[in-house]
Amino acid sequence: MTQVTARLPDDLVKSLDDAARSLDRSRAEIIRQAIEYYLADVDDLRLALERLKDPADPVLDWDEVRRDLLAAD
DSSP states (O other): OOOOOOOOOHHHHHHHHHHHHHHTOOHHHHHHHHHHHHHHHHHHHHHHHHHHHOTTSOOOOHHHHHHHHHHHO
16 A cells, blocks of 8 residues: 655644544545545546537436426326
8 A cells, every 4th residue: 555645734634633533533544535535526527527528418408308207297
């Protein structure tokens, strides 16, 4: 495993320590999980942007979809 060093503002470290204490986890565990969540979100965003740029992927008009859904009831 690789060790990474980062400088964080004091207030962020305090929040990190508070979270670690309340969750009974280490700083490293909290940071590792936060980075994993962040990277998953970035990957989801990248995929969403790719789909928005894909001309073969149809863009639906919300008002039209809403009318169709309400008409189906």
